[in-house]
Amino acid sequence: xxxxxxxxxxxxxxxHIEFILETGxxxxxxxxxxxxxxxxLRKGKMILQGQSFLTxxxxxxxxxxxxxxxxxxxKDVTIGIDFHWEQKEDQRxxxxxxxxxxxxxxxxxxxxxxxxxxxxxxSSEMSATSSVELLKAHAVISRSWLIAQINKKKEIAxxxxxxxSQTDTDLEHIRWYDREDHHSFDVCADDHCQRYHGxxxxxxxxxxxxxxxxxxxxxxxxxxxxxxxxxxxxxGVSENFENNWEPLHKSYxxxxxxxxxxxxxxxxxxxxxxxxxxxxxxxxKAFCNTTDEKIxxxxxxxxxxxxxxxxxxxxxxxxxxxxxxxxxxxxIDFGSILRLEPVERGPSGRIIRLRxxxxxxxxxxxxxxEIRKWLSDSHLYSSCFxxxxxxxxxxxxxxxxxxGAGWGHGSGLCQIGAAVMxxxxxxxxxxxxHYFQGARLERIY
Ligand SMILES: [Zn+2]
Ligand SMILES: [Zn+2]
Numbered sequence: 001x002x003x004x005x006x007x008x009x010x011x012x013x014x015x016h017i018e019f020i021l022e023t024g025x026x027x028x029x030x031x032x033x034x035x036x037x038x039x040x041l042r043k044g045k046m047i048l049q050g051q052s053f054l055t056x057x058x059x060x061x062x063x064x065x066x067x068x069x070x071x072x073x074x075k076d077v078t079i080g081i082d083f084h085w086e087q088k089e090d091q092r093x094x095x096x097x098x099x100x101x102x103x104x105x106x107x108x109x110x111x112x113x114x115x116x117x118x119x120x121x122x123s124s125e126m127s128a129t130s131s132v133e134l135l136k137a138h139a140v141i142s143r144s145w146l147i148a149q150i151n152k153k154k155e156i157a158x159x160x161x162x163x164x165s166q167t168d169t170d171l172e173h174i175r176w177y178d179r180e181d182h183h184s185f186d187v188c189a190d191d192h193c194q195r196y197h198g199x200x201x202x203x204x205x206x207x208x209x210x211x212x213x214x215x216x217x218x219x220x221x222x223x224x225x226x227x228x229x230x231x232x233x234x235x236g237v238s239e240n241f242e243n244n245w246e247p248l249h250k251s252y253x254x255x256x257x258x259x260x261x262x263x264x265x266x267x268x269x270x271x272x273x274x275x276x277x278x279x280x281x282x283x284x285k286a287f288c289n290t291t292d293e294k295i296x297x298x299x300x301x302x303x304x305x306x307x308x309x310x311x312x313x314x315x316x317x318x319x320x321x322x323x324x325x326x327x328x329x330x331x332i333d334f335g336s337i338l339r340l341e342p343v344e345r346g347p348s349g350r351i352i353r354l355r356x357x358x359x360x361x362x363x364x365x366x367x368x369x370e371i372r373k374w375l376s377d378s379h380l381y382s383s384c385f386x387x388x389x390x391x392x393x394x395x396x397x398x399x400x401x402x403x404g405a406g407w408g409h410g411s412g413l414c415q416i417g418a419a420v421m422x423x424x425x426x427x428x429x430x431x432x433x434h435y436f437q438g439a440r441l442e443r444i445y
Pocket of ligand 2: 258414
């Protein structure tokens with residue numbers, strides 16, 4: 001059996017950080033006692049000090065736990081960065097801490113055993129009222145995804161060419177966001193990777209039990225550990241991997257109709273505009289087509305519950321709002337916006353490439369997350385939408401009605417759909433095999 005990996009989680013970056021060691025730690029061979037500490041960046045040096053401890057470094061300071069359960073509290077960690085619920089809170093962590101200088105700030109890393117990290121992630125992402133099968137499914141995909149990311153990082157480090165996630169021409173701006181953004185740690189603590197708010201929220205023995213029950217269990221497709229993705233709500237059909245991220249086909253991340261019979265391809269071709277429009281404007285049968293608050297509360301932590309209209313949603317912009325928003329987000333002055341035209345849709349109906357037509361400039365933008373960023377102050381729920389134009393004067397719309405489906409990229413497991421499946425009595429392996437085509441479960445440590 002292999003040993004479980006230790007993860008490097010990027011928690012925060014600042015020039016001044018306050019923290020509390022709840023137990024003694026070790027720095028090299030020196031003991032550092034429990035108590036309050038600050039670490040500051042001054043003239044290119046990190047100065048870490050407490051009541052009876054001072055150390056200065058230009059490179060890296062590592063605080064090692066004496067026992068695996070040793071813990072510390074970081075003050076004022078920002079959570080929900082760029083989301084409507086962005087806020088600051090104190091967070092408690094177990095394991096070690098690393099500090100190093102990264103672009104004029106101190107980067108804080110938590111070094112933690114993968115299974116300990118998972119318990120926290122499952123507790124943060126899910127509610128304690130979730131069904132056991134849903135929690136076990138989540139534990140397996142989070143574990144698979146993490147190990148796949150660590151493996152991929154090693155593979156990229158071996159490549160000389162680096163990694164490209166953006167192409168720009170005069171006509172097109174295509175960008176995707178994956179965790180290649182992180183060079184100095186494995187995962188970040190925010191929704192970009194997996195929401196990780198330390199151990200403050202480990203209150204659920206069901207969540208920790210689900211991790212223990214599935215210890216070392218991952219999803220595999222042939223010999224590969226699955227890069228198992230998930231999002232809040234697929235909208236009825238899940239999306240192919242390559243339409244959201246790098247152009248690689250993954251046989252286990254392909255479109256699935258989120259309903260019974262399990263694991264079947266969609267019977268509607270939503271890449272076709274008329275069919276996509278009809279689909280988005282309807283309320284089709286799907287596991288994730290639910291308004292059951294008891295089920296929704298399982299996957300939406302309290303600060304997300306304000307928003308329950310994600311299976312089908314509507315937003316409106318005036319001409320002025322949309323043109324200034326696009327100018328702010330893209331840095332391009334399109335003039336008055338005339339049309340938002342889908343150029344390419346994926347099998348879930350998500351727009352992969354969108355042509356923005358203004359009276360001064362036109363450009364195609366992609367992929368889904370870039371579209372969502374450009375069309376909202378934070379993030380549009382999804383890129384699966386259709387646009388209606390109203391109050392048209394001299395060919396210029398005064399109002400844009402955007403109607404959409406789903407929340408998130410829609411690849412892999414649909415959290416709302418999986419919660420409904422759990423309530424219906426499906427087991428975690430049935431849930432996983434439904435969303436990840438041809439994948440199997442295997443214990444690797
Ligand atoms: Zn990240
Ligand atoms: Zn779904």
